[in-house]
Amino acid sequence: MTTAVSSPVANGRDVDRQWAVETHGLVKRFDDNVAVNGVELLVPRGCAFGYLGPNGAGKTTLIRVLLGLTRADAGTMSLLGYPVPEQRAVALARVGAIVDEPRFHSHLTGRQNLQILAAARERAARDRIAPSLERVGLQHRANDKVAKYSMGMRQRLGVAACLLGDPELLILDEPMNGLDPAGMRDMRDMILSLVAEGRTVVLSSHLLDEVERTCDAVAIVDRGNVIRQGSIAELLAGASVELQIECSDPDGARRILEATKLGTSVEVGPNGLEAKLPLGTGRDAIAEVNRQLVEAGISVYRLQEVQASLESWFLQVTSRLGSSE
Amino acid sequence: MTAAPIASPAPGIVGGAPDPPKDHRGSWVPTLSLITTRIMEIRKRRGLMIALIVVNIGIPGIFLTVRLLAHAFAPKSFGPAGGYSVFTGLVAGLMYVFGFIVAAVVGCSAGSTDLTDGMFRHLVVTGRSRLALYLARIPAGLAVVLPIVAGGFAMVCVVCVLAAPTVDSFDGVSMPAGLTLNGFEHWVLAHPNKALCNFNYSNINNVGCGGPSVRIKPGSPPPPGQPTPAQVRAALISVAEQNYQSYSYTFLKPPGSLMIDTGLWILLEATIGFIVGLGLSSLLGQRTIAVVLMIVLELILTPIFSRAHIPHFINFQRGIVGLAMAHIEPPALPLAFGGDMNGGSRAMQIVPESTEVAIIVIVAWLVFWTVIGGWRMVKRDA
Numbered sequence: 001m002t003t004a005v006s007s008p009v010a011n012g013r014d015v016d017r018q019w020a021v022e023t024h025g026l027v028k029r030f031d032d033n034v035a036v037n038g039v040e041l042l043v044p045r046g047c048a049f050g051y052l053g054p055n056g057a058g059k060t061t062l063i064r065v066l067l068g069l070t071r072a073d074a075g076t077m078s079l080l081g082y083p084v085p086e087q088r089a090v091a092l093a094r095v096g097a098i099v100d101e102p103r104f105h106s107h108l109t110g111r112q113n114l115q116i117l118a119a120a121r122e123r124a125a126r127d128r129i130a131p132s133l134e135r136v137g138l139q140h141r142a143n144d145k146v147a148k149y150s151m152g153m154r155q156r157l158g159v160a161a162c163l164l165g166d167p168e169l170l171i172l173d174e175p176m177n178g179l180d181p182a183g184m185r186d187m188r189d190m191i192l193s194l195v196a197e198g199r200t201v202v203l204s205s206h207l208l209d210e211v212e213r214t215c216d217a218v219a220i221v222d223r224g225n226v227i228r229q230g231s232i233a234e235l236l237a238g239a240s241v242e243l244q245i246e247c248s249d250p251d252g253a254r255r256i257l258e259a260t261k262l263g264t265s266v267e268v269g270p271n272g273l274e275a276k277l278p279l280g281t282g283r284d285a286i287a288e289v290n291r292q293l294v295e296a297g298i299s300v301y302r303l304q305e306v307q308a309s310l311e312s313w314f315l316q317v318t319s320r321l322g323s324s325e
Numbered sequence: 326m327t328a329a330p331i332a333s334p335a336p337g338i339v340g341g342a343p344d345p346p347k348d349h350r351g352s353w354v355p356t357l358s359l360i361t362t363r364i365m366e367i368r369k370r371r372g373l374m375i376a377l378i379v380v381n382i383g384i385p386g387i388f389l390t391v392r393l394l395a396h397a398f399a400p401k402s403f404g405p406a407g408g409y410s411v412f413t414g415l416v417a418g419l420m421y422v423f424g425f426i427v428a429a430v431v432g433c434s435a436g437s438t439d440l441t442d443g444m445f446r447h448l449v450v451t452g453r454s455r456l457a458l459y460l461a462r463i464p465a466g467l468a469v470v471l472p473i474v475a476g477g478f479a480m481v482c483v484v485c486v487l488a489a490p491t492v493d494s495f496d497g498v499s500m501p502a503g504l505t506l507n508g509f510e511h512w513v514l515a516h517p518n519k520a521l522c523n524f525n526y527s528n529i530n531n532v533g534c535g536g537p538s539v540r541i542k543p544g545s546p547p548p549p550g551q552p553t554p555a556q557v558r559a560a561l562i563s564v565a566e567q568n569y570q571s572y573s574y575t576f577l578k579p580p581g582s583l584m585i586d587t588g589l590w591i592l593l594e595a596t597i598g599f600i601v602g603l604g605l606s607s608l609l610g611q612r613t614i615a616v617v618l619m620i621v622l623e624l625i626l627t628p629i630f631s632r633a634h635i636p637h638f639i640n641f642q643r644g645i646v647g648l649a650m651a652h653i654e655p656p657a658l659p660l661a662f663g664g665d666m667n668g669g670s671r672a673m674q675i676v677p678e679s680t681e682v683a684i685i686v687i688v689a690w691l692v693f694w695t696v697i698g699g700w701r702m703v704k705r706d707a
Contacts, residue, residue, distance in 0.1 A: 067450050069707035089351035092452030099450070103443025107369055116366060116444070119358040120453040121350070126358070161447055 019081070020045045020169045020200035021066065026075035028058075028065050035061040037224035038075070043202055043217075045080075045168075048195045050215035050232075051204040052314060058224040059204045060100060063173055067097055080168055093122065096162025097171040102154045106147035110138055110157050113146060118164050125164045132160040137186070151178030159190065170194060173204045188214050212310040220314060236313055243286065246272040246302035247293060256296050262289050272302070350453045355461035359453070363465030366438070373434055377470065380427045381477035385415055389484045396488075407488030412579040415481055416587050417658040420474075422623060424591060425598040428470045429619035432602025435466045436698060437612040446707040459607065459702040463695070466599050474595045475588065482584050489578035496523045496568075502577040506569050513565040520561060524568045532560035586655040594650055597690060598623075601646070604694030608701045623647065631675045642676045646690040649683035651675055 021043035028036035035058045043049045053059045064070045066077060068088045077084050082091035104113040111129060118125035133139045136156040141149070149157065155175055162170050172191070176184050191201050191214050205211050211218060212232060219229035228235060243263075247253050250268045257263040262285065263275035277285050286305060293300050368374060392406035405411075439445040439458075448458050493502035498519050500512060513520040522534035532552050552560070579587075598619070606615035627647030635642065642648060651661055652675075660674060678686075 064446075064707070067446075069446050069449055071706075089452040089454070092450060093350060095450065095452075097450045099446055101443070104447070105366060105369075105438070105442045105444055107371070108366065112365060112369070113444070116362040117447055117451060119356070119362040120448050120451040120458065123358075165451065 018045065019043060019078070020049075021077075021079060021202060022081075023062075023066070023077040024075055026062070026065060026077055027073045028061055028070065029073050034224050036065060036072075039221070039224070039226050041219055041226055041229065043200065043219075045200050046195065046198055047216040048191055048201045048203060048214050050211035050218035051202055051221065052206070052208065052211055052218055052310075053221035055206065057221045059221055060173055061224075062221070063097070063099055063171055063202075063204060067092070067095070067099065067171065069099065093165060094168040095171065096165050096167035096169075097173075098155070098158040098162060098175060099171075099173050101151075101174075101177065102158030102161075104146045104154065104157060107145060109143050109145055110149065110153075110160075111142040113157065114161060114164060117161050121165050124166075128164050128166060132163040135163060136160045136190070152180065152183045155179060155183075155187070159187075167199065169200045169202070171202045171204070174206070175203065176205060176207050176210055184210065208311040208314055218310070232310060236310065241277040241286070242306040242312075243275045243277065243289065244271050244273070244302070244304045244306055245275060245289070245293070245300065248299040248301075252296065253293050253298050256292055256298075257289065260292055262292065350451065350457075353454050353456040353460065355457045355464070359457065359461040360465045360468075363435070363461050364468050367431065367435060367466060367469045370434065370438075373431060374469075377427050377431060377473050380423045381420065381473050382480060384423070385419065385477055385481050388415065388419075389481070389488075393484070393488060405488050405490040407485035408490050408577060409485070409579050412481065412485035412584075413658050415485075416478070416591065417654070417661045420478060420481070420591055421594055421661045424474050424477075424595050425623050426620055428474070428595040428598035429602035429623070430616055431466055431470050432599035432604075433606040433612045433615040433619065435462045435599075436603040436606030437610060437615070440610050440705075441612065449707045455703045456699050459699045460695075462603060463600065466603060467596060470595055470599050471592055474592060478588050478591055482579065482588075486578045491577070493577050495572050496525070498523045504572070506565070509569050509572060510562055510565040513561050514558065517557065517561055520564050520568075524564055525571075526564040526567050532557055583655055583657050587658065590650070590653065590655060593687070597646055597650070597687065600691050601694045604696075604698030607698035610701075610705070634676060639676060643678050643682060644686055644689075646687060648676055648678060649686035649690075652678050652683040653680060653687075 019042050021041060023039050023041045026036055026039040026041075027034065037058075039058075039062060041062075051059055051062075061070070065072045066079060066084065068085055071085075079091040080094050082088075084091055104110075105116070108116075111133065114129045114132065115126070118129055130139070133142045136159050138153065138156050138160060141153065146154065146157070155178060159172070159175065162172070175187055175191075179187055188210065191203065194201055195216075203211060203215055215232065217229070217231045218235065219226045221227070245253060250273045253273050254266045254268060257266045257273075257275055262277065264278050265276040267274050275289070277289075286303070290300055290303055389406050389411075392403065392411070395403035396405055439448060445458075449455060492499045494500075498516075500516075500519075501508075504512060513524075518534070521532065602615060602619050605618060606612050609615050627645055630642045630645050631648040631651060633642075647661075654661055
């Protein structure tokens with residue numbers, strides 16, 4: 001199912017349809033603290049995009065700036081091709097978002113909270129209350145007060161609130177927080193189904209495993225800067241190759257790999273020799289390692305390339321950044 | 326908990342956002358649906374609604390019920406439940422002050438609830454104008470507050486009219502109510518001893534209470550040292566003229582015009598309380614301090630600055646909304662924040678101010694706090 005969208009026009013010209021979110025040189029300061037530092041971000045349409053960073057990296061601040069919850073100090077940005085804040089109202093008509101922990105009027109029911117939010121949107125939003133509640137699995141608890149909701153139910157209600165506007169773009173800030181494993185799986189499935197409908201989902205999270213399972217592309221943010229962005233496959237292709245080697249003489253093998261500079265980091269661990277090959281190393285380098293060891297008279301019992309995960313790559317990137325400073 | 330698969334597509338969620346030209350969510354004018362949902366949000370605050378009803382309906386209701394029962398069981402010991410004096414005392418002594426405070430509390434809640442409950446950012450993300458979100462609270466809050474204030478006032482009016490005394494009492498003398506000046510003079514001439522012995526008067530030579538019985542017999546000369554009938558008649562007419570103004574403020578039951586004027590005045594006071602509370606709490610971003618400030622304004626600052634004539638500070642005092650409200654208070658009521666039954670004494674009790682200035686001050690307060698609250702909600706980080 002794809003989203004049928006009329007061609008938007010900004011300032012009399014066709015808007016850029018390529019990017020769901022586009023920022024250039026975005027800056028947000030809180031006194032002396034630069035929370036968002038010249039962020040250049042391009043989020044392609046129709047994908048699940050992970051926005052990753054450690055706590056305090058500026059993820060939520062960037063989202064708040066994008067949504068007009070707080071003002072940028074410098075830079076330009078657009079949502080769905082509409083410049084923000086100039087055409088903020090038009091852009092946000094097509095956006096649904098959860099920012100921080102989803103909180104609602106606790107003395108009202110879930111349905112009544114959605115009625116308030118639907119009233120702030122277009123007329124058709126009122127007709128979407130029941131389908132939204134059904135989609136997030138809250139239809140049987142919709143008439144309970146939010147005060148009785150668990151954290152996971154409030155997350156679901158937040159997603160239902162996002163769906164009221166039939167959004168092209170959903171921005172979800174830590175949507176997995178407070179969810180049990182089944183709830184996380186349901187949330188992941190829902191995000192994937194939303195993307196399958198042609199919507200764009202920006203997922204801000206520190207749960208790397210969930211992002212890797214859910215998203216097509218990611219941006220890594222640290223200390224207010226986007227330090228890497230692209231598809232997960234492309235980014236991981238740029239990660240260093242790690243080998244696990246089981247051989248007859250691990251210490252000898254370590255000396256050979258260090259002497260030949262085939263490995264950037266070689267250690268003897270419980271699973272044998274663990275060696276990291278330089279960035280951009282191809283499969284030929286793995287064969288060369290094997291050849292060098294065999295020619296040195298070391299018996300190689302097992303030589304296995306360890307697939308880089310988003311988590312290991314994230315730690316690699318952020319730790320390198322940290323050590324360079 | 327998950328009865329339906331969370332990932333199942335639902336009807337209505339099929340894409341197709343509204344056309345930009347038809348979307349007026351950037352407009353500052355609140356829509357009817359925005360207002361009605363805000364009404365729902367306030368009405369569902371149980372504690373707030375209970376306080377609103379208790380103060381405006383419950384307390385006057387209990388007071389009148391006790392008086393009704395007391396009068397029913399011991400009519401000689403307890404006067405009627407209703408009547409003019411009960412009406413004026415109840416309205417100016419209770420409903421005015423506490424109606425303002427409760428309306429202010431509702432306003433403070435309406436101005437801060439979205440912020441404290443975390444709903445403000447949900448609402449801002451809809452793209453709806455922040456000013457429209459703010460302005461929607463004004464008709465919504467007034468739609469909740471004013472009917473309850475009006476309901477309580479209507480109850481007081483009904484009881485005071487239906488349970489009014491059948492005989493008027495002026496300075497302890499039972500007499501007909503609603504007499505004109507001419508009728509009042511006739512009554513005084515017909516009851517000279519009651520008038521001379523009970524009414525307040527001054528400067529009547531040789532005529533007074535406690536002396537020989539005053540009789541007016543045309544043609545018969547008075548005993549030596551006694552006033553002539555013409556002197557007595559002139560003295561009684563003077564007594565009637567001196568007392569008529571006070572008498573004219575005593576009624577068996579509150580007149581319709583007074584009830585209408587008082588009702589409008591009470592509703593205006595509640596409106597001011599709500600709007601100032603809304604603006605102040607929107608400015609501060611929280612309820613408690615705003616409520617405390619409103620109570621201090623009404624119970625402490627207004628009475629002090631309305632009575633004290635402070636040189637070089639008088640124009641500031643004139644800018645206090647409570648003083649302005651006191652100046653447009655229906656003249657038949659006692660001074661709202663304490664004082665004698667009015668008449669000509671009100672202007673002497675409080676800082677003088679013309680009616681025009683009082684109206685300007687009231688309008689300025691309503692506009693200022695609406696603007697300042699709206700400005701803060703537009704500029705605030707969500």
